[in-house]
Amino acid sequence: MRVIALLAMACTLLLPIQVSGQAAGPPPAGWGPLRLLDREIAPGQKRKFRYQHTQTFEGSFLDTVVFVARGAHPGPTLCLTALIHGDERNGFEIARESFARLDPARMSGTLIAVPAANAHGFRTGSRYMPDRRDLNRAFPGNPGSDNTALIAGILFSALSEHCNALIDLHTGSFERANLPQVRVDLANPQALELARRFGATVVLGGAGPKGSLRREMMDAGIPSIIYEAGLPLRFEPAEIEHGVQGVRNVMIGLGMTGGQATAPTPAERTFARARWLRVPLGNGGVFYPVRKLGDTIRKGDLIARIFDPFTDERFDLPSPMDGQIIGMAVPQIVFSGYALVHVASAPASEAKALRPE
Numbered sequence: 001m002r003v004i005a006l007l008a009m010a011c012t013l014l015l016p017i018q019v020s021g022q023a024a025g026p027p028p029a030g031w032g033p034l035r036l037l038d039r040e041i042a043p044g045q046k047r048k049f050r051y052q053h054t055q056t057f058e059g060s061f062l063d064t065v066v067f068v069a070r071g072a073h074p075g076p077t078l079c080l081t082a083l084i085h086g087d088e089r090n091g092f093e094i095a096r097e098s099f100a101r102l103d104p105a106r107m108s109g110t111l112i113a114v115p116a117a118n119a120h121g122f123r124t125g126s127r128y129m130p131d132r133r134d135l136n137r138a139f140p141g142n143p144g145s146d147n148t149a150l151i152a153g154i155l156f157s158a159l160s161e162h163c164n165a166l167i168d169l170h171t172g173s174f175e176r177a178n179l180p181q182v183r184v185d186l187a188n189p190q191a192l193e194l195a196r197r198f199g200a201t202v203v204l205g206g207a208g209p210k211g212s213l214r215r216e217m218m219d220a221g222i223p224s225i226i227y228e229a230g231l232p233l234r235f236e237p238a239e240i241e242h243g244v245q246g247v248r249n250v251m252i253g254l255g256m257t258g259g260q261a262t263a264p265t266p267a268e269r270t271f272a273r274a275r276w277l278r279v280p281l282g283n284g285g286v287f288y289p290v291r292k293l294g295d296t297i298r299k300g301d302l303i304a305r306i307f308d309p310f311t312d313e314r315f316d317l318p319s320p321m322d323g324q325i326i327g328m329a330v331p332q333i334v335f336s337g338y339a340l341v342h343v344a345s346a347p348a349s350e351a352k353a354l355r356p357e
């Protein structure tokens with residue numbers, strides 16, 4: 001009974017997602033093949049293809065795969081991007097598995113997935129592009145600039161032309177794990193709607209860094225969210241399945257597929273901000289967490305310990321605030337200033353007050 005009441009309360013907080021039609025029967029006039037990156041995908045068809053954009057004498061400088069499912073019936077276009085950070089592998093599997101489960105004959109609208117945006121990083125286990133730049137700081141791209149900016153420009157132009165909504169898939173970075181969470185600009189009602197419908201453990205507010213795909217797509221008027229879950233350089237079944245279910249929930253919410261969605265993220269798990277707790281100056285050493293991902297903590301709670309491996313001195317890291325642990329380093333050697341524990345604070349009930357714009 002209590003669960004039903006909670007679900008009802010969560011649902012009343014959600015605005016309806018706009019649907020562009022899902023009539024049964026043959027495709028109506030105006031709903032035809034999709035043209036994308038020199039390919040054509042007919043209604044009711046799924047295609048995986050390799051896209052190579054050749055520009056330089058030695059060959060392709062963008063070499064990636066694209067998955068497209070064109071529904072038999074009209075509807076919106078949802079885009080999935082993964083491996084923009086080339087070592088964040090869970091996202092590839094979320095995109096691949098989401099695509100594999102789709103039946104385009106029963107689908108409305110279009111799913112476009114770019115599951116390995118930084119294919120070089122996927123192959124080599126690197127976050128960065130071949131020129132050592134961060135692709136997720138290079139959008140919307142620049143045709144007269146460096147290699148990463150050129151690739152960002154090609155991807156951005158294809159995505160911004162077709163997508164009605166975007167889910168960008170990430171993990172924690174550099175030996176840090178993220179609790180399954182969605183990041184979104186809380187000031188945008190359509191994007192917030194996508195974020196809550198996804199149904200991740202936590203929704204975290206924020207516009208994202210300049211040059212990130214999510215922020216630049218939002219600036220182009222396309223509601224966009226990020227799903228973050230798990231560690232880099234791994235394939236983690238629970239985090240992947242959580243993401244696949246989230247993509248399915250969003251597709252159901254957009255009217256693209258049928259079925260029953262799982263519960264949206266409740267308002268009390270929607271946070272307006274988060275803060276990284278770092279190793280204080282002079283307290284580096286061997287790091288062990290005391291609390292775990294997902295724990296709710298109070299100000300003053302002990303959350304981690306660092307031991308000096310030579311002197312055996314111990315440093316206790318208390319939490320400076322109430323909140324929930326949404327990101328955490330794995331046990332390792334840490335240096336002064338290293339980001340250890342990510343704590344979300346300020347529930348959504350306070351979000352409006354925090355975001356006057």
Ligand SMILES: [Zn+2]
Nearest residue numbers: 085088170171
């Ligand atoms: Zn990332």
